[in-house]
Amino acid sequence: MSHYKMHLLVCAGTGCHSSESDLVYEMLHDEVERKGLSNDVQVIRTGCFGFCEKGPIVKVLPDNTFYTEVKPGDAQEIIDEHVIKGRKVERLLYLDPETNEHVLDSKHMGFYKKQLRVALRNCGTIDPENIDESIARDAYMALGKVITEMTPRETIELIKRSGLRGRGGAGFPTGLKWEITSKNHGDRKYVVCNADEGDPGAFMDRSILEGDPHSVLEAMAICGYCIGASEGLIYIRAEYPLAIRRLRIAISQAQSYGLLGENIFGSDFSFNIKLRYGAGAFVCGEETALIHSMEGLRGEPTNKPPFPAERGYLGKPTCVNNVETFANIPVIVLKGAEWFASIGTEKSKGTKVFALAGKINNVGLIEVPMGITLREIIYEIGGGVKEGKKFKAVQTGGPSGGCLTEKHLDTPIDYESLMAAGSMMGSGGMIVLDEDDCMVSVAKFYLDFIVEESCGKCAPCRIGSKRLYETLDRITLGKGEQEDIEILKNLGMVMKDTALCGLGQTAPNPVLSTLDNFKEEYLEHVNEKKCRSGQCRDLLYYVILEEECTGCMACTRVCPTHAIIGERRNPHVINQEVCIKCGACMEKCQFDAISLQKDYPREVQLTTNNELTV
Amino acid sequence: MSQKVIITPEAFEYMEKVTGTDGVEVRVNLPKEIIEQINEICDSFDNDPGELINVLHEAQNRFGYLPAEVQDMVAHNLHIPVAQVYGVVTFYSYFSMIPKGEHPISICVGTACYVRGAERVLEEFIKELGIKVGETTPDGRFSINCLRCVGACGLAPVVLVGDKVYGRVSPDGVKQIIAEYSS
Numbered sequence: 001m002s003h004y005k006m007h008l009l010v011c012a013g014t015g016c017h018s019s020e021s022d023l024v025y026e027m028l029h030d031e032v033e034r035k036g037l038s039n040d041v042q043v044i045r046t047g048c049f050g051f052c053e054k055g056p057i058v059k060v061l062p063d064n065t066f067y068t069e070v071k072p073g074d075a076q077e078i079i080d081e082h083v084i085k086g087r088k089v090e091r092l093l094y095l096d097p098e099t100n101e102h103v104l105d106s107k108h109m110g111f112y113k114k115q116l117r118v119a120l121r122n123c124g125t126i127d128p129e130n131i132d133e134s135i136a137r138d139a140y141m142a143l144g145k146v147i148t149e150m151t152p153r154e155t156i157e158l159i160k161r162s163g164l165r166g167r168g169g170a171g172f173p174t175g176l177k178w179e180i181t182s183k184n185h186g187d188r189k190y191v192v193c194n195a196d197e198g199d200p201g202a203f204m205d206r207s208i209l210e211g212d213p214h215s216v217l218e219a220m221a222i223c224g225y226c227i228g229a230s231e232g233l234i235y236i237r238a239e240y241p242l243a244i245r246r247l248r249i250a251i252s253q254a255q256s257y258g259l260l261g262e263n264i265f266g267s268d269f270s271f272n273i274k275l276r277y278g279a280g281a282f283v284c285g286e287e288t289a290l291i292h293s294m295e296g297l298r299g300e301p302t303n304k305p306p307f308p309a310e311r312g313y314l315g316k317p318t319c320v321n322n323v324e325t326f327a328n329i330p331v332i333v334l335k336g337a338e339w340f341a342s343i344g345t346e347k348s349k350g351t352k353v354f355a356l357a358g359k360i361n362n363v364g365l366i367e368v369p370m371g372i373t374l375r376e377i378i379y380e381i382g383g384g385v386k387e388g389k390k391f392k393a394v395q396t397g398g399p400s401g402g403c404l405t406e407k408h409l410d411t412p413i414d415y416e417s418l419m420a421a422g423s424m425m426g427s428g429g430m431i432v433l434d435e436d437d438c439m440v441s442v443a444k445f446y447l448d449f450i451v452e453e454s455c456g457k458c459a460p461c462r463i464g465s466k467r468l469y470e471t472l473d474r475i476t477l478g479k480g481e482q483e484d485i486e487i488l489k490n491l492g493m494v495m496k497d498t499a500l501c502g503l504g505q506t507a508p509n510p511v512l513s514t515l516d517n518f519k520e521e522y523l524e525h526v527n528e529k530k531c532r533s534g535q536c537r538d539l540l541y542y543v544i545l546e547e548e549c550t551g552c553m554a555c556t557r558v559c560p561t562h563a564i565i566g567e568r569r570n571p572h573v574i575n576q577e578v579c580i581k582c583g584a585c586m587e588k589c590q591f592d593a594i595s596l597q598k599d600y601p602r603e604v605q606l607t608t609n610n611e612l613t614v
Numbered sequence: 615m616s617q618k619v620i621i622t623p624e625a626f627e628y629m630e631k632v633t634g635t636d637g638v639e640v641r642v643n644l645p646k647e648i649i650e651q652i653n654e655i656c657d658s659f660d661n662d663p664g665e666l667i668n669v670l671h672e673a674q675n676r677f678g679y680l681p682a683e684v685q686d687m688v689a690h691n692l693h694i695p696v697a698q699v700y701g702v703v704t705f706y707s708y709f710s711m712i713p714k715g716e717h718p719i720s721i722c723v724g725t726a727c728y729v730r731g732a733e734r735v736l737e738e739f740i741k742e743l744g745i746k747v748g749e750t751t752p753d754g755r756f757s758i759n760c761l762r763c764v765g766a767c768g769l770a771p772v773v774l775v776g777d778k779v780y781g782r783v784s785p786d787g788v789k790q791i792i793a794e795y796s797s
Contacts, residue, residue, distance in 0.1 A: 014764065014765040014766055015765065015766045015767070015768050015769065018764070018766040018769060018772070018779035018781060019766075019769065019779075019781060052766070052767065052768030052769075053768045054768075055768060055769075198762070199763075200723075200724030200725045200726075200728075200762040200763040201724050201725035201726045201763055201767060202763070203763065203765035203767065206765055207765075238671060238708050239708070239761070239764070240765075276667075276668070277667060277668060277671055278706075278708075279667055279670070279671065279706030279707070279708035279709055280706050280707035280708035280709075281705060281706050281707065282762075293667065294664075295664050296662075296663055296664045296665060296666035296667050296702070297666075297698075297702070298701050298702055298705040299705065299706070314664075355767065357725070357726035357767035357768075357770065358725070358726055358729045358730070359729060359730070363726070363767050363768040363770070364768060395725065398725070429725065431725045431726060431729060433729060437729055442729075445725070445728055446725075449762070452707075455705070
């Protein structure tokens with residue numbers, strides 16, 4: 001292996017890939033060759049850096065220069081200026097929004113300062129398609145240690161001591177799951193990696209699989225060793241072609257190195273991994289549904305118990321863990337349970353990856369220690385709300401979660417505190433909402449998703465979610481009534497208690513939590529037929545601006561319902577009770593005096609009404 | 615992967631007799647070469663009913679969609695009821711029984727794109743092309759689909775035309791995107 005003086009890391013995660021990072025890579029590569037620098041400078045494609053907002057990202061090592069929004073045409077300048085002359089290309093450096101200065105070293109970026117990357121440790125530092133780079137970063141060391149030095153029992157104890165909990169959402173202790181599966185008897189057992197990341201707005205599992213597939217493969221083998229399984233299956237969404245490709249490469253490379261396959265490390269332990277593809281069904285993230293899907297059936301969940309640990313894939317004991325959970329395992333084995341347990345809060349140990357998106361300045365993938373506050377995430381890492389708007393809420397846990405509001409900004413985040421706030425960890429999607437977002441519409445959005453994704457097996461979820469959606473729809477159309485709010489509450493509670501699987505039980509969460517935190521907004525929609533964010537378009541009103549109106553009467557003539565009243569040369573007024581919101585008046589007005597408003601002056605309305613009735 | 619075969623309606627004029635391993639003879643409305651391709655796909659998965667989803671993925675990869683006739687053939691090969699195959703095809707949103715347009719347009723309506731205005735972009739596409747979600751234009755050039763999160767949330771709202779990703783799409787930009795493919 002040759003020694004390079006400089007490394008140019010080009011992000012090839014899906015975010016950057018979508019904005020032509022491939023071309024950037026090729027241009028840099030060509031430029032290096034053309035200048036005859038191939039022996040000194042290495043250009044590689046890595047996994048996601050997390051800072052997706054400013055992609056494509058190019059990072060230069062060893063000096064930690066962090067170039068953002070690099071265009072293919074910038075390649076030549078980077079090579080000429082930075083690599084050859086040693087001068088950083090200022091205009092491509094990250095601009096600190098507070099100091100308005102270019103950041104020379106990525107360590108000083110607010111985005112990275114508060115982060116602690118454990119599961120994402122290798123994302124953005126190695127070439128995921130080259131196993132040697134992973135091995136240089138200690139990949140498969142943990143597997144070797146476990147197989148040659150530890151018994152399955154000791155390993156399970158170690159994982160239990162670390163306090164690692166399932167990162168898929170529910171937070172079940174991983175060590176305990178392994179222990180239960182290991183104790184159940186079966187002539188065959190299976191390790192399943194749940195990579196069916198269906199939560200819209202969450203992309204951490206994919207980033208791990210794309211950026212560091214070996215950590216997951218290694219952990220699956222460790223799990224297999226602990227529970228006595230020789231076969232592993234990764235259930236991955238077909239929508240993730242890049243992750244599938246990199247996993248395939250990683251599996252074949254690991255097999256050719258003897259790190260997967262028969263008699264690993266000369267022991268009598270054998271382990272093989274196969275891929276199974278999802279086909280676009282959110283419910284398949286639920287473990288029993290996932291198992292049915294892997295068996296070639298409709299992905300419908302079944303009652304638990306029996307848990308998969310007892311009777312899972314093909315009726316055999318099966319251990320299902322999430323991608324991020326697996327990615328933590330090798331580090332725990334190498335650094336020790338105590339090290340891992342020292343991070344986080346009392347009951348939630350370690351770190352959590354969040355996909356930060358929505359109305360926030362730094363959209364991206366972040367990994368933070370448990371117990372960090374929402375304020376730190378949004379304002380220090382996320383760089384605050386976009387366009388300086390006012391923060392309203394954060395939606396966590398996707399369609400199964402709820403909203404956290406301003407009053408939760410200083411709550412330390414862990415499994416318990418999120419539950420207590422009526423939300424949940426979920427897979428880790430974090431969508432920031434600002435003052436322009438209507439909370440009723442957000443709840444409706446999630447219910448729309450659930451209606452589409454409900455498998456239809458149990459009535460509470462199939463019918464309940466549809467009724468919830470219809471009720472919310474009525475409210476956003478301005479046809480809601482006071483009793484609708486009671487309906488939402490009662491129906492939500494019934495679904496929680498009676499639905500068959502996790503999807504149905506958590507489906508009302510977006511409604512219940514927004515009802516809890518933003519009840520006044522629901523009431524406004526229902527009682528005053530008003531949407532304060534202006535997002536519900538049926539609750540907008542055509543209003544004539546007094547100052548602009550010349551009193552030309554043009555609008556009164558086109559109004560099909562005679563809703564516009566007023567004398568010639570005097571400002572007109574629209575009677576909202578009669579107005580059918582056809583928009584004809586706005587089109588006709590030559591003075592831009594008519595506009596769509598969130599509300600209308602109600603006192604004026606009253607007097608005109610009175611005049612009308614007189 | 616072998617060459618993509620597009621199944622056109624004319625293709626169904628042929629009737630082929632197929633005899634299964636169980637000796638039962640059925641008639642399938644498909645040309646011989648397509649039947650052979652389906653057989654080849656099923657064989658590559660050992661005709662294992664547990665591999666049904668993988669078989670369907672492969673079939674959709676080749677033919678672009680999964681018409682009823684293809685499902686008949688798959689059921690026949692895997693020795694399972696057609697109802698089961700149909701059940702799986704209709705359960706998963708990735709499988710389609712309608713051919714997609716030449717330039718399939720997918721609009722991300724994941725949460726991140728939604729809060730950044732994907733809904734209005736979608737409406738604009740529907741208005742411009744005159745078709746609903748899940749439909750294909752009469753000339754077969756465009757089809758509209760919604761999908762949930764491509765993971766490029768930094769570029770929200772995101773629109774895909776084929777494999778090409780368009781980021782930060784505004785309703786005003788829709789015409790321009792369509793125009794790129796119209797010539």
